[in-house]
Amino acid sequence: MFPEVDSGRPVRPARHPGIPVPRRSRWSQAQRAWRAHWQLYLLVIVPLAYFVIFKYIPMAFNVIAFKDYSPVLGPWDSPWVGLRNFEQLFNNPVFATLLKNTFILAFYLVLASFPIPILLAIGLNEISNGWFKRTVQMVTYAPYFISTVVVVSMTILLLSPQVGLVSKGLGQVGVGPMNLLAEPDFFRHIYVWTDVWQTAGYSAVIYLAALAGIDPALHEAAKIDGAGRLQRIWNVDLPGIMPTAVIMLILGVGNMMAIGFEKAYLLQNNLNLAQSEIIPTYVYKTGLVNADFSMATAVGLFNSVINLCLLLAVNFAAKRVTGNGLWR
Amino acid sequence: MSTTRIREPFRDRLSLIVIRIMLAVVLGLVLLPLVYIVASSFSSPAAVNAGRVSFWPVEFSLDAYRAALSNSEVLRGYYNSLIYAVAGTAISVSLTVAIAYPLSRKSFYGRNVVMTLLIFTMLFSGGLIPTYMVVHDLGMLNTRWALLIPGAIGVWQVIIARTFFANSIPDELYEAAALDGASDLRVLRSVVLPLSKPLLAVLALMYTIYQWNTYFDALVYLKDPDLFPLQIVLRNILILNTPRTGAIDLAESMRQQQLANVLRYALIVISSLPVLIIYPFVARYFTKGVMVGAVKG
Numbered sequence: 001m002f003p004e005v006d007s008g009r010p011v012r013p014a015r016h017p018g019i020p021v022p023r024r025s026r027w028s029q030a031q032r033a034w035r036a037h038w039q040l041y042l043l044v045i046v047p048l049a050y051f052v053i054f055k056y057i058p059m060a061f062n063v064i065a066f067k068d069y070s071p072v073l074g075p076w077d078s079p080w081v082g083l084r085n086f087e088q089l090f091n092n093p094v095f096a097t098l099l100k101n102t103f104i105l106a107f108y109l110v111l112a113s114f115p116i117p118i119l120l121a122i123g124l125n126e127i128s129n130g131w132f133k134r135t136v137q138m139v140t141y142a143p144y145f146i147s148t149v150v151v152v153s154m155t156i157l158l159l160s161p162q163v164g165l166v167s168k169g170l171g172q173v174g175v176g177p178m179n180l181l182a183e184p185d186f187f188r189h190i191y192v193w194t195d196v197w198q199t200a201g202y203s204a205v206i207y208l209a210a211l212a213g214i215d216p217a218l219h220e221a222a223k224i225d226g227a228g229r230l231q232r233i234w235n236v237d238l239p240g241i242m243p244t245a246v247i248m249l250i251l252g253v254g255n256m257m258a259i260g261f262e263k264a265y266l267l268q269n270n271l272n273l274a275q276s277e278i279i280p281t282y283v284y285k286t287g288l289v290n291a292d293f294s295m296a297t298a299v300g301l302f303n304s305v306i307n308l309c310l311l312l313a314v315n316f317a318a319k320r321v322t323g324n325g326l327w328r
Numbered sequence: 329m330s331t332t333r334i335r336e337p338f339r340d341r342l343s344l345i346v347i348r349i350m351l352a353v354v355l356g357l358v359l360l361p362l363v364y365i366v367a368s369s370f371s372s373p374a375a376v377n378a379g380r381v382s383f384w385p386v387e388f389s390l391d392a393y394r395a396a397l398s399n400s401e402v403l404r405g406y407y408n409s410l411i412y413a414v415a416g417t418a419i420s421v422s423l424t425v426a427i428a429y430p431l432s433r434k435s436f437y438g439r440n441v442v443m444t445l446l447i448f449t450m451l452f453s454g455g456l457i458p459t460y461m462v463v464h465d466l467g468m469l470n471t472r473w474a475l476l477i478p479g480a481i482g483v484w485q486v487i488i489a490r491t492f493f494a495n496s497i498p499d500e501l502y503e504a505a506a507l508d509g510a511s512d513l514r515v516l517r518s519v520v521l522p523l524s525k526p527l528l529a530v531l532a533l534m535y536t537i538y539q540w541n542t543y544f545d546a547l548v549y550l551k552d553p554d555l556f557p558l559q560i561v562l563r564n565i566l567i568l569n570t571p572r573t574g575a576i577d578l579a580e581s582m583r584q585q586q587l588a589n590v591l592r593y594a595l596i597v598i599s600s601l602p603v604l605i606i607y608p609f610v611a612r613y614f615t616k617g618v619m620v621g622a623v624k625g
Contacts, residue, residue: 051446058455061454062455124351139359143362145607146541147540149562156566165361197358197361261456300457
């Protein structure tokens, strides 16, 4: 009765019956899809234009990293300078500090923010459902919704040497008033632990879902074999959430070099600059404050390339070790 | 047949107690800073400046809130942020659905190419300056569009939406609709969107919270104080601590200084309030959204 239906696309009768129909080429497949579903292609025009204009054209504009950019001539007609910007960058004594600061901060952040949500999720998974569990979950999740500006403001208020809660606490144990934000050595700790404070509950949700997906029979069997709670956590729960953990780690490392400009810039002051100046904040200052577009783009490009390499390397390693990666 | 319940051994009960204690400590560590801020915001300026407030208001007073709500910059920032949040969310959700729906359809030839194009932007970004140049060339600098358009679509959100459509709308529905002669747009309007209300809620929330909380785009693209969103106003008052006293005598300027200080606590509460009020009601949906995205598609 009805024409054969292939996922919503009615098959047209062959134009010349009797002549064998050749295997459809890619081009004719595309044409057929276009004819039957032109509305879908219509829908994606605007979003695709968005990606081209705001993501791919900027990628092309990275050519100015190899040019002496002049706003009058534009990115295409500015004169080429080869690798001069990069040479200048690598010879700049600031560069080593910048790279070191960025790497240490990023590594520290990944190291600290990877295990804590896992521990939190395992803890929450062990206790029985009730008001305590709900409260802990609700409260630890909430800081994720607070803005960076507010988190940094809270940090400044809490650490304020005169009235801040932390200084008061330190005063109790006999440490004199000190302005932690003015100490370069404390910048990384402040950055990383406020980040953990803000995101641990949110990240734990993902692990809780993974834990919920573990077959209860495994726990039963382990119990019957006499495994204690810690042994079950170690031998059942941890292997169960391993694939999720690997993906989270890859994503974490992949975003490593993209660490928040937002927070570092807000926490910066002239006193802690020795450790708080990282590549993204340097790009902002060089490019938009000092208007050296070519140099800033060179630094940014360098950062993006490192980031991409890291992501690919971690993905490769994770695939080798555990069989899980972002791509099959 | 009698079932015997295996009694938990002593060490297991002990480890449970340890776990509970540790969770209680975590709870305290997350909660106390928030309590301190709220308590300070309801205390008198003098008490806050003397450092007498810890976790309960001292000399209860609403001076901080009165000062915050009579600050014209704050009110304008609030108003601007509301505009950005509403308009930005509308734009973002529409565009996200517009690309995620075709990507979820098997009959959309070329969807793998498009998906790869999108994912690649997650791995490699054009960078700050080149993006700034595009926004500049489009004439968006120092206009409201600069906050609404350049960050309009999140690839993560596209993945969430695509996964939701692909998993929750069976192919049979598309086939049935095609047999009834419904076009793809009609199917989107009359079948897919009505079935995707939870997804739309999640997307709207994610984009609203992003718009409400972000300050970076405004810092880079806006110069005109009349366009500043709340977060930039907050940064100027809370972090840069812009001097704003015109008092003549010492006592008055002392008082104003104290007020300016306590005002910061109230501002933190006021600016985070909208998000934290809706949070308990939407946390569940938000969690679901995170889950959907976590499924490899």
